[in-house]
Amino acid sequence: MVETQPSLAVKIGKLQLPYPTLMGSGCYGSGKEFVQFADLRKIGAVVLKSVTRLPRMGNATPRLVHTPAGMLNAIGLQNPGIDWYLEHEVPKYARLPWRVVGSVAGFSVDDYAYVCERLAARDEIAGIELNISCPNVASEGETFACNPQLTAKVVRTCRDLTDKTLIVKLSPNVTDIAAIAYEAEAAGADALAVINTVRGMAIDVDTWHPRLGNVTGGLSGPAIRPIAVLAVYEVARVVTIPIVGQGGIETTRDALEFFLAGATAVSIGTANFTDPRIPERIVEELREYLWNRNLASIGEMVGKANVGFATAHEYEGDEG
Amino acid sequence: MTTVDTPSRVHATLVTGRRELAPGVVLLELDAPELAASALPGQFVMAIPPSGESAATALGIYEAQMRCASLLFFVTGKRTRELSEMHVGERLDVVGPLGNGFDLSGSPRRVAIVAGGVGIASVLLPAQALIRARARVTLLYGARTASLLVEAQRFADAGCEVALATDDGTAGYHGYVTDLLERSRNHDLILACGPSPMLRAVARVAHQIGVRAQLSLEETFACGVGGCWGCVVPIVRTSAQAPSFPPESAGGSDVVHARICKEGPVFWSNELRW
Numbered sequence: 001m002v003e004t005q006p007s008l009a010v011k012i013g014k015l016q017l018p019y020p021t022l023m024g025s026g027c028y029g030s031g032k033e034f035v036q037f038a039d040l041r042k043i044g045a046v047v048l049k050s051v052t053r054l055p056r057m058g059n060a061t062p063r064l065v066h067t068p069a070g071m072l073n074a075i076g077l078q079n080p081g082i083d084w085y086l087e088h089e090v091p092k093y094a095r096l097p098w099r100v101v102g103s104v105a106g107f108s109v110d111d112y113a114y115v116c117e118r119l120a121a122r123d124e125i126a127g128i129e130l131n132i133s134c135p136n137v138a139s140e141g142e143t144f145a146c147n148p149q150l151t152a153k154v155v156r157t158c159r160d161l162t163d164k165t166l167i168v169k170l171s172p173n174v175t176d177i178a179a180i181a182y183e184a185e186a187a188g189a190d191a192l193a194v195i196n197t198v199r200g201m202a203i204d205v206d207t208w209h210p211r212l213g214n215v216t217g218g219l220s221g222p223a224i225r226p227i228a229v230l231a232v233y234e235v236a237r238v239v240t241i242p243i244v245g246q247g248g249i250e251t252t253r254d255a256l257e258f259f260l261a262g263a264t265a266v267s268i269g270t271a272n273f274t275d276p277r278i279p280e281r282i283v284e285e286l287r288e289y290l291w292n293r294n295l296a297s298i299g300e301m302v303g304k305a306n307v308g309f310a311t312a313h314e315y316e317g318d319e320g
Numbered sequence: 321m322t323t324v325d326t327p328s329r330v331h332a333t334l335v336t337g338r339r340e341l342a343p344g345v346v347l348l349e350l351d352a353p354e355l356a357a358s359a360l361p362g363q364f365v366m367a368i369p370p371s372g373e374s375a376a377t378a379l380g381i382y383e384a385q386m387r388c389a390s391l392l393f394f395v396t397g398k399r400t401r402e403l404s405e406m407h408v409g410e411r412l413d414v415v416g417p418l419g420n421g422f423d424l425s426g427s428p429r430r431v432a433i434v435a436g437g438v439g440i441a442s443v444l445l446p447a448q449a450l451i452r453a454r455a456r457v458t459l460l461y462g463a464r465t466a467s468l469l470v471e472a473q474r475f476a477d478a479g480c481e482v483a484l485a486t487d488d489g490t491a492g493y494h495g496y497v498t499d500l501l502e503r504s505r506n507h508d509l510i511l512a513c514g515p516s517p518m519l520r521a522v523a524r525v526a527h528q529i530g531v532r533a534q535l536s537l538e539e540t541f542a543c544g545v546g547g548c549w550g551c552v553v554p555i556v557r558t559s560a561q562a563p564s565f566p567p568e569s570a571g572g573s574d575v576v577h578a579r580i581c582k583e584g585p586v587f588w589s590n591e592l593r594w
Contacts, residue, residue, distance in 0.1 A: 029547035033582075036329040037415050037545060049549070058577055064540045064550040066375055066399070071542065078549050078577055088564065221375075250372070273375045273542040275368045276415065277330060 006290035007297045008283055010044070010265050012242050013165030013190025015127050017044035017099065017265065019283045020298050021255075024246055024269030025050055025103040025129060025169070026075060030093060037276040040098045042283050044265060047167075047193075048093075050105035050131045053114050055081035059136060060213030065202045070221025070248065071270060072200050074136040074214035077105050082115045086122065093124040100124065101167065104158075105131040109150075113157045120162035127165035130158060130189075133196035135173060135218045145171035145196070148183040159188030167244060169193035172224070172231055181235040191242040193267065195231045198224045220270040222248040229257050236262025237308035250278060252285035259298060260305035329417075331355050335410050336388065341470035344395040345438075346404040348412070349388055355416060356384040361446035362421025362513075362536055362586045365414040366544040367391065367403055374399045378541045378581070380442035380513070381417060392441040392471070418544055419585050420561070422446045422534050427453065428509035432531075433480070434460045434501055434522050436514025440471055442536050443513050444478070451479040458483065458504065462497025462518070466490035501525050510589075512536065523589035533589040539580045546582030553580055554593040561587060 010020040023046045028034060031046040040046075058078025065072045079085065093100045102125040106112040112130060120128050132154055133145035144150045155168055168184040170177055172195040181192055197218025202211040210216075228247025236243055245263030249255050250271040258266045271278045286298070295301060303309030337349030355365065359381045366376040377399045382392040395404045406412060424446060431450050433443050440461060450457050459475045462485040469484055469491055476482045483500050484492025493500055498521040501510070510533035512522040519535045526533035539551040554575040555562055561583045562576050575593045578584065 027543070027548055029545075033543070033545045033547040057573075058549065058552065061552060062540060063552065064542050064548075066397075066540065069373075071375060073542070073548075073550055075549050078552070270375070270542070273544075273548070274372060275376065275413070276545075 004296070006287055006295055008287055010242070010298055012167065012244065012265055013127065015045070015099070015101075015165045019044040020265040020286070021279050021283055022047050022101070022244055022265060022267040023272065023279065024267045025131060027269035027272055030100060031096065031098055032092070034272070034276055038272075039280045042280040043098055045099035045101050045126065047101045047129050047267065048103050049079060050077055050103040050134065051079045051082050051085045051115060051119065052077055052105050053082055053111045055079065055084065062211060062213055065211045065217070067200070067202060067219065068223065070219055070223035071273070072202055072212060072217035072219050073197070074212045074217035076136050076214060077134055082118055086118060090119075090122050090124050099126040101127045101129050103129045103131050105134055109153050109157050112154050113161060116158040117161040120164045125164070127167060128158070128162060129167040129169055129193060130154060131169050131196070133169050133171035135171070135197055135199045135216070136214055142171055142173065145169070145180060146174050148180050151180050152183040152187040155184050155187035155189050165190045167191040167193050169196055170231070170235070171196050172227055173199050177231050178234045178238045182238045185239040185241050189241060191244060192235060192239065193244045193246060194235050194263070195228045195247050198227055220248065222250060224248050225254060225257075229261050232258055232263050233261040233306055236303055236306050250274065252282050252289060255282055255286065256289065256301075259301050260303070262303040262306045262309050264298070264302055330413060330415050333389070333412050333414055335406050335408050335412055337390075338406065338408055341392070342467045345392070345468065345470050346395065347382065347390055347392045348403065348406065349390045350412060350414070351387055352389040352414070353387040355381075355414065356387055356389040359384040359389060359417045359445065360421040361424065361449050362442055363417035363419050364442070364585065365391070365416030365418060366541070368413040368415065369399060369402050370406065370410065370412065371402060374402070375542065376415065376544065377403065378544055381445065382441050383444055392438070394438040415544065419581055420583065422511050422536070422586050424449055424453070428455050430456045430507045431509045431511065432458050432460060432501060432504055432507040434497055434510060434512040434514065434518070436462050436497060436518040437464070437468065439512070439514030439518070439536070443511060444471070444474065446511055447475060447480055448478055457481070458507070460485070460497050460500045460504070462486065462514070464488065496521065498522055498525055502529070505529070507531050510534070520594070523592065526589050534586050535589050535592070536586045537580050537584055541581050544581045546579050549577070549579060551580040552577035553584070553587070555587060555591045556593060559588070559591040561591065
């Protein structure tokens with residue numbers, strides 16, 4: 001009588017998620033901000049806003065500009081710093097019925113190690129995302145994700161400090177994202193978040209000034225989706241660890257592109273600003289899609305449009 | 321698993337009225353009983369674009385009575401154009417009410433409400449509430465030109481004294497509305513909503529004439545619910561509205577960035593450090 005429902009559960013490192021949908025870092029607070037607007041029983045996890053070693057005021061305003069098919073942001077990692085965060089914020093995550101993944105940002109390998117070790121030690125935090133790709137801070141925010149050796153160094157250092165799931169968030173603002181992804185996996189990453197925002201800029205032609213307080217920003221939304229799909233496609237060919245695909249996902253069909261390119265899960269960010277009901281809509285429609293196609297799980301379609309995906313491990317020896 | 325509140329502040333509303341008050345100035349009336357019943361003066365909604373093709377738009381709640389909530393806005397871009405082209409009978413989903421509105425406690429007796437342009441959209445509810453509480457309310461209302469001074473009669477009918485100002489002198493005083501505020505006397509509270517330069521002028525004048533002022537700030541929002549930190553303004557750390565945030569910010573400064581959508585959009589002028 002009871003027919004088996006297709007499963008939407010996925011595994012990212014050691015993280016067992018009921019749904020293949022994460023809420024993107026910096027877009028969703030801790031999730032509590034959205035409780036009255038969205039059904040948080042139907043999300044995989046919330047990736048928290050990045051935290052740094054010291055408090056940060058963030059960038060001057062304006063921090064947001066809406067653009068055709070997307071938006072530019074330059075928040076600048078505003079956060080209270082790890083000490084205050086551990087004392088005042090993290091305890092609030094103890095009884096949340098959804099999983100939260102901590103996000104770590106920094107300006108040196110030592111910064112990442114310091115914050116990662118302390119955050120990962122907390123039971124409230126299910127896993128860690130290393131944000132090595134923030135495009136909106138004055139100094140080295142994005143440098144790590146733009147350099148294979150630095151990526152490897154940060155990831156290896158943090159790997160030694162925690163057994164929790166380590167997701168490394170990569171930048172699209174590089175020549176060869178696959179090379180960076182390869183180093184991150186080799187250094188011990190459990191999963192990769194692909195991609196962070198694409199650098200961009202808008203100018204007010206009336207005032208002749210840049211429209212963002214920070215001058216430059218990160219572009220998100222549907223405008224960057226093809227860039228993100230390609231990045232997942234390329235990364236999936238050189239790594240065997242799970243990929244969390246992200247960049248402009250607004251509908252179920254958008255999410256499907258990422259799974260077919262090789263992502264095990266997807267992350268939804270800017271779309272929450274269009275309609276906070278989008279994540280729950282996507283998981284309901286995903287289940288229907290699997291059902292209609294007679295698929296038992298998300299895993300059965302991961303990478304199926306990626307000709308190099310099945311032999312990804314063979315690439316291991318090729319990277320120079 | 322702990323239960324989670326069901327999404328209670330996303331409302332599927334029906335457009336029951338649409339009026340073009342002036343070229344590019346639109347009033348949408350919505351059948352939205354829950355929103356109308358819960359809206360406080362100065363709160364806003366995020367209107368979800370019916371096409372789903374752009375980010376939601378923050379709009380002040382203009383009026384709320386019985387089952388009807390109305391939104392008044394200027395068409396300034398793609399998102400407001402889409403909303404302006406809605407028809408009676410169509411469905412508009414809105415999230416709200418959001419934000420902290422005007423603080424009308426303390427029984428103010430004589431209140432000046434300063435509205436500039438589209439700022440008029442957020443001040444009818446507080447005007448009505450103050451008049452119900454038997455305060456004398458003066459609306460100082462400025463716009464670029466006479467045709468954009470929409471709904472002035474609505475405020476007069478509600479019991480406000482109304483003084484107008486236009487940049488081009490086509491109606492009322494020829495000059496800035498804040499000049500009118502400067503000449504006014506005997507107010508014990510100022511409420512203001514409008515473009516940033518006007519709000520800064522209101523803050524300056526309020527300080528000069530020694531009257532406390534609450535300013536409803538405008539900024540580009542992404543989430544509108546406090547999740548993204550995109551819409552901040554510097555305020556003094558000791559403010560009751562300061563987010564429970566850093567012990568010391570960079571440089572040991574006494575200011576913190578508060579979210580306009582969450583801790584605001586209304587702030588006391590003397591607490592802003594902008």
